[in-house]
Amino acid sequence: MIVYGVALLSGCLVSGMLIGEALGVLLNVDANLGGVGIAMLFLVFASNSEMFKSLTDGAAGDGIKFWSAMYIPIVVAMAARQDVAAAVDGGILALLAGVAAVVVSFALVPVLSRIGKDSRVSQDDRQGAS
Amino acid sequence: MDLIQAVFVRNNLIVAFALIGVTIWISYYLAEKLTQGRIHGSAIAISLGLLAAYFGGVASGGSAGVADIAMLGGIGLMGGGMMRDFAIVATAFGVHLNELKKAGLAGVISIFAGVIVSFIVGAGISVMFGYTDPAEITTIGAGAVTYIVGPVTGEAVGASNEVITLSVAAGLVKSILVMIGTPLVARTIGLDNPQSAMVFGGLMGTTSGVAAGLAATDPKLVPYGAMTATFYTGVGCLLGPSILFFIVSAMF
Numbered sequence A: 001m002i003v004y005g006v007a008l009l010s011g012c013l014v015s016g017m018l019i020g021e022a023l024g025v026l027l028n029v030d031a032n033l034g035g036v037g038i039a040m041l042f043l044v045f046a047s048n049s050e051m052f053k054s055l056t057d058g059a060a061g062d063g064i065k066f067w068s069a070m071y072i073p074i075v076v077a078m079a080a081r082q083d084v085a086a087a088v089d090g091g092i093l094a095l096l097a098g099v100a101a102v103v104v105s106f107a108l109v110p111v112l113s114r115i116g117k118d119s120r121v122s123q124d125d126r127q128g129a130s
Numbered sequence B: 001m002d003l004i005q006a007v008f009v010r011n012n013l014i015v016a017f018a019l020i021g022v023t024i025w026i027s028y029y030l031a032e033k034l035t036q037g038r039i040h041g042s043a044i045a046i047s048l049g050l051l052a053a054y055f056g057g058v059a060s061g062g063s064a065g066v067a068d069i070a071m072l073g074g075i076g077l078m079g080g081g082m083m084r085d086f087a088i089v090a091t092a093f094g095v096h097l098n099e100l101k102k103a104g105l106a107g108v109i110s111i112f113a114g115v116i117v118s119f120i121v122g123a124g125i126s127v128m129f130g131y132t133d134p135a136e137i138t139t140i141g142a143g144a145v146t147y148i149v150g151p152v153t154g155e156a157v158g159a160s161n162e163v164i165t166l167s168v169a170a171g172l173v174k175s176i177l178v179m180i181g182t183p184l185v186a187r188t189i190g191l192d193n194p195q196s197a198m199v200f201g202g203l204m205g206t207t208s209g210v211a212a213g214l215a216a217t218d219p220k221l222v223p224y225g226a227m228t229a230t231f232y233t234g235v236g237c238l239l240g241p242s243i244l245f246f247i248v249s250a251m252f
Helices: A004-026 A035-047 A058-069 A072-080 A084-089 A090-113 A119-129 B001-008 B012-035 B043-062 B068-079 B081-091 B095-102 B104-127 B133-147 B150-155 B161-185 B196-202 B207-217 B219-251
Strands: none
Touching: A004 A035, A004 A058, A004 B081, A004 B133, A004 B219, A035 B095, A035 B133, A035 B219, A058 A072, A058 B043, A058 B081, A072 B012, A072 B043, A072 B068, A072 B081, A072 B207, A072 B219, A084 A090, A084 B043, A084 B161, A090 B104, A090 B133, A090 B161, A090 B196, A119 B219, B001 B012, B001 B068, B012 B043, B012 B068, B043 B081, B043 B161, B043 B207, B081 B207, B081 B219, B095 B104, B095 B196, B104 B133, B104 B161, B104 B196, B133 B150, B133 B161, B133 B219, B150 B219, B161 B207, B196 B207, B196 B219, B207 B219
């Protein structure tokens, strides 16, 4: 049944959100602390475990795959509802702050990606670059 | 006209499905014919969405892009936080635990590094523009983290509405730039495997930006980047009004 997979997905999101919200209250933060990320972990555990096989195999799995495939269309709709006009109206300070934050963060991706890799890999990187 | 409007408004989510479907079809067609597939179809679709959002926002004066136009209200539901989070979680289906473990430490470090670096950059620029009040500097720095951290921090430290609006604008610029810029720089910054995607998500942090940026780069990387990105705003809201504000207060 397709709905079993959809229900599992929904269950993961709701429980993740509840934990994220509770963490926020616990730490006195006015935000959901990683609810979506926690929900994703739940789904990863469920799809890698034998116990939930009946909820992730066959047609039930298709119920999850459908929403995974709807991801890009949903992201396009999300882009269409962004407050682009406010970003454009923000003026030069907002523009500079946003752009600089992105440029610096982009530059740090290759630096931090090295953490946890063994030295052999970074040597390969250097050879590849030269 | 009234008849069309009534049907469109009553079935707004369905209208959104059809409209987004057509937009994506056009985008993939353009990607194939005009760029020979060098630019990803979804990158074009996302750019079209942003463009439409700009004109929708200007025309309606609202803050939700085209979704403020009554007939297109369904776009607001389809692209809203609930559906976005639902689809993001669904992308985690089939992800292997080992991939997550391999980049776990780098992912966690990148979240904190990302929040702090963006904050410093934003705060530094506000100082360059002559701001001297710690609450204002902190709020603009927090806006450079994400457009949610900005107002949360601003309200907590008692910044003016004007500065809070500015911080939201900075966060929006960041989010939009990540959407458009990611596919362009992906190769240069080595964004082509699950590990670097997790680091990328943690560093950039804007869930919308990362979600769209990775979708336009390589959909297979989405779950890894989204996983870390979704913790970022929470960490930002945690650090912004507390440690970061104290540090700024001590300096100014």
